[in-house]
Amino acid sequence: MTTALLAPLARTTDIAITHRPARQLVAEPRTAGLGTRAARLVGRWLLRLVVTVAVLAFGVLAVGPHVLDYRTMTMLTGSMSPVIDPGDVTIVTPLPVAEVAEGMIIAYHIPIDDHRLVSHRVVSVEHGADGSVTVETKGDANDAVDPWKATLQGDTAYEVRAVVPEIGNAIEALRTPVVSQALVYGAPALLAGWLLLSIWRPAKVEQDDDTEGDRA
The missing domain is CATH 1.20.5 (Single alpha-helices involved in coiled-coils or other helix-helix interfaces)
Incomplete structure (x- = not known):
């Protein structure tokens, strides 16, 4: 009777000893996998962030101007640095020409050469008897006032309201x-x-x- 009772107890002890190292061996890979799971989690959130930023940029630059009352323009020169640097995108909104005032940054076509579009700060405003508005402008980074006076055409002018840094460079790269x-x-x-x-x-x-x- 004594021998019969001791034998099962010995087997039970052997099974317990064999089972404990198995649990320890399983715990090590689980701990090692935490780094992989964390990396995947960070990767997922980074991807979501990139997608969100891309969607927002697309909405502001491509969709917004068609459904809201503003336009976007890319600054090509450093004449307005550091307020607007080359590669920055400006957001301009319309305002009545009669409301143009000194200190505003407006976008308009210059009256000489290729009539290119510039965004410079207004330094003086003249109101004509016929209701016309003539402005002198200057780039913040330039030493002198622009060598022309521009009579704003039409009833609407465009004032720079916001600047999105560097995104113009990204747009050019995408092209x-x-x-x-x-x-x-x-x-x-x-x-x-x-x-x-x-x-x-x-x-x-x-x-x-x-x-x-x-x-x-």
């Missing part, structure tokens, strides 16, 4: 052939991969949970 081709073919591929990962990830988590339950 290059290499980047354009990469966006045409790469963006859909990235979107498809993101959707596949979103579909696949919950199944993987469920499988991990089932495996942990079996181990427990």
Whole structure:
């Protein structure tokens, strides 16, 4: 009787000793996987941030001017630095020509040469008897007043209301052939991969949970 009772106790002890190292071995990969999970989480949020910023930029620059009362322009020179640097995008809104005043930064076509569009600060305003408005302007970074007087055409002028730094450079980069081709073919591929990962990830988590339950 004594021998029969001792034998099962010895087997139970052997099983317990064998089982404990197995739990320790399983815990190590789980701890090591925390870094991978954290990296995936950071990657997902970075991707979402990039997509959100891209959507907002597209809305402000491409959609907004068609549905709201403003326009966007890219600054090409440093004549208004540091207020507006080359590559910055300005947001301009209309106002009546009669309300143009000194100190405003307005966008208008110069009256000489190629009649290019400039955004400079108004330094003087003259109101004609016929209702015309003539302005003198100056770039903040220039030493002298612009060498012309411009009579603003029409009833509407455009005042610079906001500046979006550097985004004009990004727009120009997107227009290059290499980047354009990469966006045409790469963006859909990235979107498809993101959707596949979103579909696949919950199944993987469920499988991990089932495996942990079996181990427990």
